[in-house]
Amino acid sequence: MENQTDLIIIGGGPAGLAAACSASSCGLEVAVVDEQSSPGGQLFRNIETPLGQSLLDDGDRQRGLELVRNFRAAKIKYYPDTVVWGVEPNRVSCTDKDGARLLHGACVVIAPGAMERPVPFPGWTLPGVITAGGADILLRSGGTLTRESSDPVVLAGNGPLLLLVACHLLDNGVNIAAWLDTGCWPKRFAGGAFMSWSFLDAGYMSKGKAMAKKILGGKIPFVTGVKQIRAAGDTRVERVVYEKGGKRHEIDAACLLRHEGVIPRTHILRSMGALHRWDKVQRYWYPVTDDFGATSIDGIYLAGDANYVHGGDASIIKGTLAGIDVARKIGVITKGEAAFRSEKHLKQLRRIRIARSFLRYMFAPHPDIFGVPDETIVCRCESVTAKDIRKIAKEGNRDVNEVKLHTRCGMGPCQGRMCGTPLAEIVAAAQSTTPDKVGNLHIRQPFRPVSLENYCRVYTEEPADT
Amino acid sequence: MTRSRSKSIPDHEIIIVGGGICGAAVAYGLAARGCRVTLIDAPTRTNMASRANVGLIWCQSKFLHLPDYARWGFHSARLFPELTRELQKISGIEIPVHYRGGIIACLGEGEYDTRREYIENLGQVLDSYPGGMISRGELEKKLPHIKFGKEVSGAAWCEEDGIIEPLALLRAFKVAFSKLGGTFIETVAYEVQPRNGGFLVITEQGPLNCERVVLAAGLANRRLARFALPELPVYADKGQVLLVERMPYVMPIPVLGVSQTFGGTVIIGFRHEFSGHDTGIVPEDVATEGIWATRVWPELGKKRLIRAWSGLRVMPEDKQAIYSTLPGHPRAFLLNTHSAVTLAAAHARYLPDFIVGAGLPDVAASMTLKRFGYDCQL
Amino acid sequence: MKNGLQPTVTLTVDDKEVTVPTGISVAAAVLGHLHLGCTCVHPVDKTPRAPYCLMGVCFECMMEVNGEENVQTCLVSVEDGMVVKRQLKVPEAK
Known part of the structure; x- marks a missing residue:
């Protein structure tokens, strides 16, 4: 059958691409379905273009280019610009420009990545208020946050992406009017205790230090202990209002970026009823998986930050491991070979997990933000x-x-x-x-909208033999 | 629970187990009569019928084989305007509702003729019947902003049908109940035990004792009534529905199987399946419903489906409601119906009297467990 | 265009032609290049809204693309000749 394969991968980011490459190198037939028009995901968005490369540091750029090159070189069926709205064991339902289609596969690796923790505040629906990640996507799309570079941009919140976006904004000569920090200092001190482990991951730490240095050099007004942020304005954000030390402050802003950390995207697995666990420090649900990403549902794997947020390079390792284990499960490689192929990656992943454990506390959301x-x-x-x-x-x-x-x-x-x-x-x-x-919202499929006629057609028509 | 307990005075006069639309309607009616009522409810995955409901007040074209039940439905529909006025006043909650009739669209001449025959027979059995068949032209006049598919040949019409926002109705019952002095506890009931002439309801939060107990827990009545009833002939009747995105509001008169909600979304579905407690969505099944809906209302095809879900109706074996005491327990009551919305007004008005000992109105007098061979006192 | 090597496409947004880099999303073009601010009016509370997440989560970037309404434009790549319209009016009940 045309649409039958060994492994269907949902998501063309670091984890999805790595899973595709590793499964393919084990000899599996693989299909990758992705919402974007080119491989890369959020981290390596548009990496095959000069624009996409321009904002990445050397290490990430090299890693991303190598991954995408390997992906393109392998014989992997690739469905870009395709939105997945249904997943069942052995079947993925999706839509592209030509309509809806069903893909069949023995196993599915879900690699939707992470998203920014949604934190509401008054005025957050005003145009001009966006997430830090959203802002970064605008920059990496060759755009700017405001019409004029002198227009004031305010950063607010707590989390690793703020650092990255601040650096990118400084590179672009943007006027950062303030950085309003909402972090939880007691937990940050707790995180400090784990920081000694970070020597295990020197590359990552030096990246962090370089960012911090750049930000300090940028002389951004940094305000800590910020509470009750609100965006004010008539038809778009004009001012940011906040409290500090019981006093109300106000600052002009043409754009407000809010970021409160990153959480796994769990929609697909929750719509399938997979087992999840609660992280009480990071205050998010994450799917329960083994080291290879196998979930509580047979044949369904999860890879990347959608499992637990460890970052891009960890996502590549997780994807690689999932690809190997799918090959073992299908029986293309033996248990022994799977162990041989995965040993190095497992070690590396454990190292990263320990090294980055401090981040869990360092960027813990302050419970007050809700x-x-x-x-x-x-x-x-x-x-x-x-x-x-x-x-x-x-x-x-x-x-x-x-x-x-x-x-x-x-x-x-x-x-x-x-x-x-x-x-x-x-x-x-x-x-x-x-x-x-207090329970968890029931998520229903289709987990993304699909036209009624496309939905009905795909499930009632005989599969076209092309 | 720190309150001191005496054997002769139970903590609760009446406990109603199950806070769906049926239980909440009766709880409200009892509280309005000044009874001391405790309503307990915590829906499980298979006990969500009132929460997966379209909200049709629907009397037409059904129950040819059960004329009293058909009359009971019409009677309830007529009580609705008064009920909603009263509920809105007490609860302060606005309940979106239309009493403008209901429509069953027919595809092709065959469906039209079959439907006409059924309705003619029903009209004869009931003596008077407030509806009939309408032509395609008349249908278009009733819903002028819907472009019906070319196969639509006409429709069945009944002026006493309507549509209500079922979640607003449910909430209004519960809020009015609380305002009238009722107690609501969100907890799961594990078991009911007869105790000292009263009952002990074992819940997740501990035991509660009462003089009278009312089981209105839908499918869960099958296990909760076990202390008095070896087998309750009530079955899970699965429906699978599709929800289409918000559209401009064009359907103040609901069309059976493809109804627009007050928020503008459209719910498609009409399947009945008896497959145990399975609540899985089978895309192939719901797709057939979607195709039917686009034959009735082709514009839907281009609209976006935003989710599919399923719910389990609570279906007595003979499709008729059960209002009964339990065999050997004249102060334990069992309520089971699959028309809790349509019958809500009748339930709120008459069932409280039944529960305090006054019996059922004549038209519902045959709806006890006696018809299944159980010996129960009225 | 800042980067000479980057290929571009031209699309129409609210009857105005605009040239942007290939590979970016429609939402990013409207927000980051055209700075049109509001992209749709909310169907329930009728307030102006704009893309918030730009990665398929928030459903605030719905615009009309090539005649199709309510398209999540952060998931659609720009194409030459594409016709985009912001959804600034809420369809009223008839």
Whole structure:
């Protein structure tokens, strides 16, 4: 059959590409489905163009180029510009420009990567407010955040991406008016205790140091202990208002970037009912997998930051391991060969995990960031406010799914991708408990919109033999 | 629980197990009569019928074989305007609702004729029937902003049908219940045990005792009623539906199987499957529903499907509601219906009297467990 | 164009022609190159919205692309001759 293969990989980022290359080098037939028009994912976006390369440091650029070269060289079926909206064991449903199609495979590796933790605040729906990652994508698309480079840009939040974006903005001569830090200092000190392990990963640390040096040199006004951030403006952001030490401050801004760390993208696996675990420091759910990325569902693997956020180079290793284990599971290589092929990668991954354990604390989200004012829109799709959620939670509804039914929070097209995290935090706070105790939004397939006719056609027509 | 307990005075006068639309309607009605009621509810994955509902108030073209049940539905529909007015006033919650009739679209002449025959027979059995068949032209006048597919030959029409926002109705019942002094506990009921003439309801949060217990837990009644009933003839009837993205609001009169919600999204679905408690979505199944819907309303084809889900209806074996005491336990009540929305107004009005001992209204008097061969006191 | 080596494409956004690098998304072109700010008006609360995440999560970048409404434009790459319209009006109930 035309659309039958050994392994279908969802996502063409570092993990997906690495999984494809390693599975292919074990002799498997592989297909990669990706939303972007060229391989690379978020980290190596557009890496085959000068623009995409320009903002990467040397190490990342080399790693990315090598990965993409290997991917292009291997005989891998590649479906770019393709949106996946359904995954079942052995079957992936997706749409490209020509319509919907079904792909069949013995195993599936899901590698959707990570996303920025969605943290609502008043005014966050105003044009001009974007995530730090979103800002970086604009820069890497050859664009700018504001019309004029002298227009003030404000950074706010806590997390590794802010460092990276700040460097890129400085490189582009952007006027950074302030950096409003919302980090949790007690946890940062706790993170310091783990930092001694970071010698295991010297390359990564020197990258961090270089960024820090550049930022200090850039003389950005750095404000710590910031609370209650809000974006103000009429039809777009004009000012950022915040509290520090009980006092209200205000600063002009043409663009506000908010970043509160990175969390795994779990939508696909949650729609399939895979087992997840709660990280109480990073306050996120992550899928339970073995070292190779095998999930609780037979034949379904997870690779990359969607498993647990360790960063791009770790994603390449995780992808590689998943590809090897799929080859073992299908029976193309023996257990012994799989162990031989994976030994070095497993060691490297363990090293990185230990070395980066301090990051878990260093960039832990401050629990206060979800203590947003009542008028804050939490669910962007359905315009549901924190007040709506708190009211229903106080009527005795303890499960987020009950709150969702009565507020519509999470019922829109994004299916809770944006509001699921804050919904759980706000409901938990209203019940004086933690988010892991208030349930998890039920995610349904199709997990991305698909036209009704495409959906119906793909499941009712006989597969075309071409 | 720190309250001191005496054997003769139970903590709760009436406990209702199950806070779906049925349980909440009865809880509200009892609280409005001044009873001391505790409602407990925590839906499990297979007990979400009230939460996976379109919200049709639907009387037409059904129950030819059960004329009393058909009459009971019509009677409830007529009580609805008063109920929603009262509920909105007490709860302060706005309940979107239309009492403008309902439509069953027919594809081709064959469907039209079959439907006409059924409705004629139903009209004869019921003496009076507030509806009938309408031509395609009349259908287009009723819903002028929908371009029906070319196969649509006409429709069945009934002026007493309607559509309500089911989650608003459910919430209004619960909030009004609380405002009238009722107690709501979100917890799972494990088991009911007869105790000292009353009942002990074992829950996740500990045991609760009461004088009267009302089982309104849908499919969970099968296990909760086990202390009195070896077998409850109620089955899971799976429906799988598709949800289409928000569109301008054009359907104030609902079309069965492809209804626009008050928010503008469209719910497609009409399947009935008896497959145990399976709640999986089978894309091949829902796709057939989607194809039917685009034959009725072709514009939907280009619209985006935003999710599919399934729900388990609570279906008594003979499709008729069960309102009954349990055999040997005149103060334990069992309520089971698959039309909890349509019947909500009748439930809120009449079932509280039944639970405090006044019996059922004549039209519903035959709906006890007696019809399944159980000996139960009215 | 800052980078001479980068190939470009030309598309139309709200009747205005614009040339941008290949391989970028429609949302990035409208936000980062044209600086049009608002890309759609929210169907529920009618407030102006714009792409927030640019990576397929937030569904705030919905625009009309080549006649198709509500396209998640951060997941669509720019193409020569593409016609994009911002969704600045909410379709009213009839």
